[in-house]
Amino acid sequence: MITVSEDLLDEIRAHGVRDYPYECCGLLLGRYAAEGKIVSETYPISNAREESAKRNRFLIEPVELMRGERYAREHDLEVVGFYHSHPDSPAVPSQYDLEHAWPTYSYIIVSTSPDQAGDLFSWEQEPDRSRFNREEIRITACG
Numbered sequence: 001m002i003t004v005s006e007d008l009l010d011e012i013r014a015h016g017v018r019d020y021p022y023e024c025c026g027l028l029l030g031r032y033a034a035e036g037k038i039v040s041e042t043y044p045i046s047n048a049r050e051e052s053a054k055r056n057r058f059l060i061e062p063v064e065l066m067r068g069e070r071y072a073r074e075h076d077l078e079v080v081g082f083y084h085s086h087p088d089s090p091a092v093p094s095q096y097d098l099e100h101a102w103p104t105y106s107y108i109i110v111s112t113s114p115d116q117a118g119d120l121f122s123w124e125q126e127p128d129r130s131r132f133n134r135e136e137i138r139i140t141a142c143g
Contacts, residue, residue: 022087023085
């Protein structure tokens with residue numbers, strides 16, 4: 001289970017709509033706890049994919065990931081997952097997502113269109129990396 005405030009989910013949705021028709025991406029920062037992952041901040045990252053591939057792929061440059069990890073450490077947080085959007089597509093992981101994900105992290109995906117965000121789901125990868133399972137999102141009132 002992942003716990004996220006409605007405010008942070010709204011930030012993810014807004015980022016997806018703002019970057020439409022391209023995929024947005026970012027980090028989920030927080031803590032690993034007995035009851036699951038608790039997200040306390042999002043950390044937006046620019047999609048480093050070439051223009052022609054940004055519509056259905058995202059890429060986080062290693063230097064950007066390191067910058068986000070450093071920010072997390074400085075704020076006594078951990079990277080507990082990633083988020084990205086699927087423009088004009090369902091909020092379901094693609095084969096590409098499966099091949100590039102890491103177990104233990106959460107992956108929030110939001111479906112976007114030109115003027116709104118649609119479905120938003122969280123996913124966890126099986127330890128053997130064979131598939132994703134939908135992860136329960138516990139929504140809190142505020143960040």
